Amino acid sequence: MALKTPKEKHDHETLKFPEGFLWGSATSAHQVEGNNINSDWWEWEQKRPPRFRSGDACDQYNKYEEDFDLVKQLNHNSHRLSIEWSRIEPKEGEFNQEAIDHYKKVLESLKDKNLTVMLTLWHFTLPKWVSDKGGWENGKTVKYFEGFVKKIVPEIEEYVDFWVTLNEPGVYIYETYIKREWPNSKKSFLGQTKTFLNLASAHKKVYKFLHSWPYNHGSSNKPVGIANNMLSFEPFHRHSIKEQFSVVLNDTFSNHLFYIFTKGTHDFLGINYYFHVRFSNPEFMTTGIDPNQSHDVSDLGWEIYPEGLFEVLTDMADGIPIYITECGIASTNDDRRNRFLISYLQEVARAIKVGVKIKGFFYWSLIDNFEWHRGFDPRFGLIEVDYQTQKRTIRPSALVYTDIIQNNGIPHSLLRFIGHTVGAEEVLEKRQKELLK
Numbered sequence: 209m210a211l212k213t214p215k216e217k218h219d220h221e222t223l224k225f226p227e228g229f230l231w232g233s234a235t236s237a238h239q240v241e242g243n244n245i246n247s248d249w250w251e252w253e254q255k256r257p258p259r260f261r262s263g264d265a266c267d268q269y270n271k272y273e274e275d276f277d278l279v280k281q282l283n284h285n286s287h288r289l290s291i292e293w294s295r296i297e298p299k300e301g302e303f304n305q306e307a308i309d310h311y312k313k314v315l316e317s318l319k320d321k322n323l324t325v326m327l328t329l330w331h332f333t334l335p336k337w338v339s340d341k342g343g344w345e346n347g348k349t350v351k352y353f354e355g356f357v358k359k360i361v362p363e364i365e366e367y368v369d370f371w372v373t374l375n376e377p378g379v380y381i382y383e384t385y386i387k388r389e390w391p392n393s394k395k396s397f398l399g400q401t402k403t404f405l406n407l408a409s410a411h412k413k414v415y416k417f418l419h420s421w422p423y424n425h426g427s428s429n430k431p432v433g434i435a436n437n438m439l440s441f442e443p444f445h446r447h448s449i450k451e452q453f454s455v456v457l458n459d460t461f462s463n464h465l466f467y468i469f470t471k472g473t474h475d476f477l478g479i480n481y482y483f484h485v486r487f488s489n490p491e492f493m494t495t496g497i498d499p500n501q502s503h504d505v506s507d508l509g510w511e512i513y514p515e516g517l518f519e520v521l522t523d524m525a526d527g528i529p530i531y532i533t534e535c536g537i538a539s540t541n542d543d544r545r546n547r548f549l550i551s552y553l554q555e556v557a558r559a560i561k562v563g564v565k566i567k568g569f570f571y572w573s574l575i576d577n578f579e580w581h582r583g584f585d586p587r588f589g590l591i592e593v594d595y596q597t598q599k600r601t602i603r604p605s606a607l608v609y610t611d612i613i614q615n616n617g618i619p620h621s622l623l624r625f626i627g628h629t630v631g632a633e634e635v636l637e638k639r640q641k642e643l644l645k
């Protein structure tokens with residue numbers, strides 16, 4: 209049963225979104241399902257301390273029905289999720305029918321609830337056998353991925369409304385070759401380049417396939433895209449040529465390069481937005497927040513900077529529909545999540561107002577989950593998970609989101625919430641202490 213929020217009377221100032229807007233949240237298989245034992249991540253995690261192992265995760269492999277009931281109860285009209293290649297093809301060329309049937313049931317359950325389904329085909333994890341052969345560095349992985357896609361698509365196409373071929377190719381490369389915090393990490397410019405080119409080629413091939421497959425159900429024109437991590441860059445010293453150059457360079461590499469290499473194969477732009485980077489020193493690849501400012505941050509120290517979302521959206525706008533495929537905050541302070549939601553959505557509304565064709569928003573994430581190499585501490589969920597008991601508890605911020613969804617816009621009463629920056633006091637206090645040292 210859907211939750212009832214009181215009808216906003218005399219509230220003529222709701223910041224409305226376009227009709228048919230998709231409201232939902234996102235997850236990925238490895239982060240929520242648990243026990244993906246045939247993946248490269250699983251193998252790598254076993255060498256790490258227990259709290260950095262995915263283990264049962266949220267046990268969504270078994271609890272999907274309960275989770276989707278919550279999706280419905282929260283009044284979302286869509287949902288983004290991924291399927292796990294390593295479950296479907298645990299050994300080269302050997303497909304696991306049980307896993308395929310499982311995903312059919314999962315997707316059918318979403319459709320039964322009348323939800324629009326956005327499905328990601330690859331969200332960071334690889335079957336172990338693929339990674340043993342070199343992963344995305346190996347040109348043959350493009351073929352392996354195509355093989356997997358060709359097998360699974362005919363089985364599930366009737367339940368899918370949007371295809372996301374790849375999630376954040378840039379982040380994968382950054383974490384594997386630059387930060388080197390993920391499985392199979394190494395320093396290799398050649399490996400990094402090959403991975404980039406193979407991911408681009410995989411996207412293009414799968415895009416073509418998804419548009420040529422003779423679908424039994426619906427049209428063959430279900431939109432296909434990627435979910436790309438987009439950062440908002442800014443020079444700290446407006447007139448510093450060095451910093452401006454850093455902005456152009458980083459913007460090109462992080463935000464545009466993949467699209468340049470895969471031009472003409474995107475029916476929509478999927479934008480994941482988390483980061484604002486201000487170049488406060490002359491290094492080219494600085495990240496994080498500028499120590500001289502008092503912006504609020506998430507539990508991961510990521511700056512809360514809603515304006516950056518507006519900048520990214522207006523920068524990317526070129527007439528193709530845009531879906532915000534991920535945007536969220538890791539916070540145990542739910543009031544902070546409330547303000548996050550309201551202020552970021554306000555920027556989305558502002559971008560729509562200036563003509564950007566934004567068609568949907570997927571909050572990251574539906575439930576707390578396994579945040580990759582950072583383990584379970586970061587809490588991104590609209591729904592809290594108790595990992596001891598697997599009990600789900602709806603957070604109050606989830607209801608603020610529901611309120612927005614039910615109004616198809618941000619009621620004026622909610623806009624009043626964001627009058628000041630939460631946490632500014634703490635940051636100021638910290639700065640004062642530093643100054644007194």
Ligand code: BGC
Pocket residue numbers: 236239375376379437480534572579580
């Ligand atoms: C990824 C998610 C991740 C989220 C928060 C995105 O880069 O797609 O898998 O959990 O960011 O870090």
